[in-house]
Every structure is written in structure tokens, then in C-alpha cells.
Amino acid sequence: MAEQPPFNIVIVAQNGRLQYEAILFAASLRHASPGFTGRLFVATPRPGPLWKKDPSLRSQQVLSVLERLGAEILPFDSQLFGENYAYGNKIEALQALPEGEPFVFFDSDTLITGELSEVPFDFSRPSASLRCEGTWPKPTLYGPGYTGIWRALYDRFGLDFESSLDLSQPEGYWRRYLYFNAGFFYGACPRRFGARFAEYATSIRDDLPVELVGQSLDPWLDQIVLPLVIHSFGGGRDALPSGYLDGQTSCHYRLFPLLYARETDHVIKVLHEASAPNWIKKVLKTYEPMKRMIYQGRGEKVRALFDQANLPRREQAIRNRIKSEGLWMR
Incomplete structure (x- = not known):
């Protein structure tokens, strides 16, 4: 197997449950993947007007353990989402990562269970977790259906809808359409990926396509946008061989x-x-x-x-x- 290029890992943590998940993630990474040579970033939102309480990591005990595990604390500013949509942390944190360096994002409620350096990432073709259910959209009785809803989103951003489809799946079945769990995703440059992620997410949030009226954006906005971003960078559902992430190498336990x-x-x-x-x-x-x-x-x-x-x-x-x-x- 060809040696993988160096890449960075980022998770998001803040005061409360996520800081303990971050410790467990970092501990499992060091335990199960000694061959990983990149940097581990624990991104944490700074306090600001979009947070009622200070969300940042402040426990000296927690910070000390993370430091001992080789994690780098990476503060970032919440300018678009904050407390009202905390899933937006994974979007905004990307802008704080080193530009032009391949990255893998993991949700903090993940364990690394195998050697990440052996995962055959192709960072020029991003992808994300396929361990998902058909949680979105939920077409209504009066339409539009899956095709109409997804096509409207691809059209909004000038993307080719037809090439995103899995034609082995029947019309109107959710698996026919590109859809991911945002528990992990990866790409070649976090800042370019994050900028597009933010652009698409705020466009949908602030100017809802008429086809999405009646569809819930909370908590699904990140998972609605993620396939659009991945498709726009030339990635897709087949970019990563199965069996590695959400398999022998990682576990998103939740x-x-x-x-x-x-x-x-x-x-x-x-x-x-x-x-x-x-x-x-x-x-x-x-x-x-x-x-x-x-x-x-x-x-x-x-x-x-x-x-x-x-x-x-x-x-x-x-x-x-x-x-x-x-x-x-x-």
C-alpha cells in the first residue's frame, strides 16, 4: 500500500460533555494509531455575541491531559452560527486550520480503533460518512419529492445534479441521492472546503429555496450542505473504499x-x-x-x-x- 501523505485531524470540543469526548478521542488515536504523524487539533469556539455562556475549554485538568496526548488547542470565532446552531462549529472551525494541508474532521464522539495511516485517502476527492439513515428530506404529500428538493439545491449552486445520483437505486428512494452523515469528512484544503461549506449553508439558511418550505433545517443543515460541497470538489460516495472509517479504523459511537x-x-x-x-x-x-x-x-x-x-x-x-x-x- 502506498504511503499516505501527511494530514491533520480536527475535532471540535467545548466546555461540558464534548471536552471529555475529546480526551477519549485523543487517547484512542494514540493507542490505536501510532503511525499517525500529522497534527491533532481540538478546535474550540471563543466566547462572543453568538454564545450566551463561554463555550471555550477552560478546565486545566482537561487541557493538561489533551496536551499530554499531543493535541493542539485551536480557538476560533463564531461569526455565522454559535449557540443557535452548534453543529455550525464544524463549518467555522475549518477556517482556523492550516491552509492547503489535507484534513480529516471527526465528531468528538468517535473512537479511533485502527491505524489511520493505512486508510487510502484521496484528498483530491473528498468524501464523508455513509453510516446514515434517510433522515432528510421528508417529502410532503403535496410535493415536491426527493428529486425536486435535491435538484433545487444543486441548481442553486450551479452543480450538476444528474452526476450525483446512484442510478442503481430506485427513483424516490433516499439512497439514490448523495447524502452523508457529517460524523467525518475530509478534503485537500480546510479553508477552501470550509469557505464553500459556510457559503452554501448560509445561503440555504438565509434564503430558503421554495422547494424546501416545510423541511426542517435544524439539526440537518450541515448534512444537507455537505453532499453539495463534496460534489462541488469532485468527491462522492465512492471516493473512499468501505471498511476503514466507520469500520475497522474508526467508530462513531454517539x-x-x-x-x-x-x-x-x-x-x-x-x-x-x-x-x-x-x-x-x-x-x-x-x-x-x-x-x-x-x-x-x-x-x-x-x-x-x-x-x-x-x-x-x-x-x-x-x-x-x-x-x-x-x-x-x-
């Missing part, structure tokens, strides 16, 4: 009860090994869900409720079973 309920034994092993050192454990135990789930055995009780080879098809059924046993935490 919530700890879901992690224990449905992820592989290998993911659980990485979680426990990466969080085991006392200097990491000391800080993670100050966050109640991690304390109870990882260190006090509640996670293993959740895991025992399910056969990981035969899980319920719907996530809501998993959630309901965990809640019925009094083991749910978030």
Missing part, C-alpha cells in the same frame, strides 16, 4: 449506551484500554456517564442485554430496552 449495546468486541477493547491509564481515568471519571459506563460496569450490563450479532433493526428499540432496565445515560 452515546455510551449505544456503544456498549451494538459495537464490536474490538471497539469495547479499545475503549477500555485507551481509557485505562490513571492520568486519563482521573479526569474522565469526573464526567458521570463515563464514570458509570466505563469504570463502574454499567456499560457491560447494557451489553449483556443484547446479542450484538442479532440487534433490533431500529435504534429506538435499542434505546427503549436500555431505558426499561434503568441503564440509559447521555
